[in-house]
Amino acid sequence: MSGRINKPDTPADIELRKCLAAKNSFVIVAGAGSGKTTSLIKALKYIDDTEGKTLRQQGKKIACITYTTVAEKEILDDVGHDPFFRVSTIHSFLWELLRPFQKDIKIWVKAKIKSKLEEFEIDRQNFSNRTRQTTRENNARDTARYMYIDANIDNVPSFTYETGSNYLEGILGHSDIISMGPSLITASPLLQIILASRFPYFFIDESQDTIGEFVDAMKQVEHNVEDFCLGFFGDPMQKIYHTGSGAITLEKGWQEIQKPENFRCSTSVLRTINNIRAAGDNLQQNGGRVELIEGNPLPVEGSAQIFIMQADDRRAAKLAKVREYLSIQLADPLWVSDEKIADVKVLVIEHRIAATRLGFPALYSIFKDGTTDSLSMSFSEGSNWALLPFQRYILPLVSAFRDRKDFLVVELLKKYCPIMQKSYLSAPENEPLVILREIKTHLGELNNLLSDTSNATVVDVLNYLNEYGLISLDERISTRIGDAPEIEADDEDVTITDRVIAAYLNCPVKEVWGYSIYINEESPFSTQHGIKGDEFMRVVVILDDEEGRRSSSYSYEKLLGIKDLSDRDNSNLDAGQETTLDRTRRLLYVCCSRSLKDLAVILFAADIQAATEAVLATGIFHPQDVKNETTIDIVLAN
Known part of the structure; x- marks a missing residue:
């Protein structure tokens, strides 16, 4: 076990042990920085100490379901990778449980196929004279595909689990597992008994982000099977994903245990996040970060400020100005550093400010403005097929060449360069030494094309590599390069994808460097949804509704009372349903609670006074x- 178990017990830890001793199910509500994982590890240690020997002899294990693979690794490291603790993500756990039930899996798959066909039929019935021809064609294509699957699914002998689904190949994807698992558990008393027998203690970490169907299925197991202890560890105020269950409703005989301590945030930051949380629930956190001064634990005061700035086209410059102000005001030069050691994190709702600051605004606009959700998402995730040649091969190759890492250069060429393959080099007409000399010359030219002062475009680089046999291109790219003419804006005969890729090919290639720095997390920028669970010494949170206009789920202006609520917001409030205010408050709480010491919130607004x-x-x-821009300008002027 890790050093967490040696930390002093909190009241929540004591109450949790009482629940485990009585085998009572429970819900722990643990605010940000409260040591939730520490309490979970202590609970696992307590079970091992009190019942471990008996349970091991019976072949039983303790289940701990996590939300991410990062959290899974963290807990596994804490328990020393002891197989007695079945720590896994929900997907892998469900597949391990369900894999033997191939007959039930096939029944579920067949039912899903029929459900999809029924959906397509309903859509067709709702077609009107205004329905676009492409919509009709897509419906017909999808219907034909699922009818073919339906006619041949009985020939599939068994199913396995991978990232994406292909039913006729016997492959189930992530979405299938997360949908099928709760359904089969709920419908099968036998499966419930098997689950509870194998795992008499079942813990769900980050319960607020766990899908409601899985929570309900596990509640049913707890209700139907004796000697089964179900425990939830989470915080409803940190629910920032739409699919999460949020607050876990207590069932009869269950106990709620609050964990209000905060060991992470400075006094100023803790005061701020308590003020944010006050309108959300009744949990107010206490304590705060301390540091040893001459052997004495003293609270870290830190700072928490908000800077209200004019919303215009100089956002990146204003962000830099705030960071310069903070470096002066707090006598902390690390505020203006982008090096990882500075531990500065800038949290943006969207990537546009990062794109401007890091030098890829045109590339960002190409994939984000007026495109499809698929193109937008793949760009944000760094998985777009058109960008992968640069991410995986071209940029690493040039970086290795510049740093004179010859071994890495050779490894990349062996992996991706056609004329470095054994089959090519071994041909009688090819001289390996001559080819290597030519490649060295090409690398020098490629380095020039990708320099900061180069005016080369993406297609210039791809054409060069393709011409000299230095790259094997995806057919979707190779068929589009050449002259790569620009597509006219009013040309209605091209798809959105064609338009995006054409613009990308004509984009300055040096912008790909900035994009790579961002995607590889080599800059201080991250999205606000991508940092839950992390912590940083210095945090900047950008509040900018205009930048986040792609998502109507959040509005900082509404939360802060700058903008009126919509009719829908008011209707949801009257009905006691979740509102934009709820979602935005939770997101702001999560972002601000990442700060260990200093917090700076920057609000971009049209009317600074209001x-x-x-x-x-x-x-x-x-x-x-x-504070506002005037305050900053006065300090910087002096």
């Missing part, structure tokens, strides 16, 4: 910590 008055009225920040 925004200042609204922010002051919320009481989230102390009045002296609400």
